[in-house]
Amino acid sequence: MELEVRHLRALCAIADAGSLHKAARQLGISQPSLTTQLRRIESSLGAPLFSRDRTGCLPTPLGRSVLNRARPLIADLAALVTETRAAASRAEGPALRVGSTASRALPGWLRRLRRRFPGTEVGLRVDVSAGALLRTVAEGRLDVAFVHEVEGFPLRVPPGLRERVLVAREPQFVSLARDHPAAARPVVDLAELAADHWMVDPSVDGEWDGLRRVLGAAGIDPPVLHGDYLTAASLVVLGEAVAPCQPTSGPRDDMAIRPLRGDPLAVRLLLYGRPGIALDALYADLADAYREAARQAAPYRAWLHGQGLSEPCLTGP
Template structure:
């Protein structure tokens, strides 16, 4: 006899109720039939699964092992049934059953997940985050991701991965995060050259941003003392302590004691892109994903009054509603 799912359910019922008689009643079986079935399961597994005494029925060491596995297998099978039913229900509707999203774009992903949960509650969404736009592009081309959300510097092209299509979602100037204690943070903008003596921080990336930053500094007449690449929390700590200033997108969530200040002349900018495989199955859903993503960027901008006011004076930035592809 081979072990089946119904055998695992029998064991779980016995363990939960602590009684073969109670388990038989719950399962709608005669107690002798359940006892006989349990003996067949024990012969298959090679040992006793339960001990019976005056306190009831309790699992043996072998029984505990099997029950631990059953607690993983049974929910997984139930989930598989649910996913299969949803797939059958959605077949032909053009709406995917699952979405695998990769992101390196900061606050956008959380807002997009909320929007997808509202507009497409039946879609199961899995996420993967990485600082590397090239890695996310590779995963999308290989079919491990359905959509990749990445950022590129200025007018740079998308990651050079063949077989991907890209759309621009938004275009932002690069701001600088400064301690609110710094009097320059109270200005409407700060000259890049005025920050020549500062230490600098930025989150990691594999594009040309570091080179573009160095070039912008050279045009302003200085060479930056340093550019630390580190995680977001460390960047915030460095700014709060006044030890460094941080290059950031203007969608950065406002934090007490820290101010995002525009850099005069906008010497650096950042474009947010979404990419998907030309050979994948998500082509029909790409237009929907682009529209949802642009709407999310619009909402994020609306939540940042300082940046919203900035865009009134600088209309070339913000959400990009053009349909032209890149790369």
């Protein structure tokens, strides 16, 4: 077996993520596929490149040596691809490359961007990892990224990116089945959910750490399931789990969205752009789209009213 660029990318992803699960999500493949690929690479080289245990993956001395050689090769190739794509974009016409973590404000933002920049091709990449999106902006493969940062777990921001804070503290709500006893109340205490299975996506940067800290501070240790939020929604509807969610989450007949008393879970909403991008104009459209999403979410409107607010407190450019 000969090493290919995709193999080197896989090794770097495993080292950066610290686990096969997170690396597989970032690479867009299944964990068993990545595990098989790593075994073939190690078999080809004749020695293990990572030590693996229940806490994750760490490079062995040989692994560090391979990574030190692989990273410059990948960086050079990425620069070549970026420069080639930039040249092609100039030839084909203007383009705006947008990245985002999941958000109900995203459709409205894209609609406004296309209206603001007629004739510009607005591309989109959605990723669960804010860190991966920021690295992609730094590499020149995206122009801007709209991301969230879990409170208490700051993102690693590559140098040179420009930042705008959209919301300094957005409370995170909880989704639960319509017939859950706590759903009958407008605000839910964490203690009411102590016996429920909580579901969280560990590949979302800081998500599991933030939830674990909040639950621990509340003195509860409920069973936790790890999985993506599409699966979480299915389990929530069936009453098999509860899950943290954005306050702008859309209404569903089979699911209740409720704020948590005291708002213990929160994130910062951030917009990052590479140098030379008209970030203020992009921020203005994003702010309008976020306000629109907030108005459409009845639980969020009720929460804002309880805070004496008619709309979300946006930080401004």
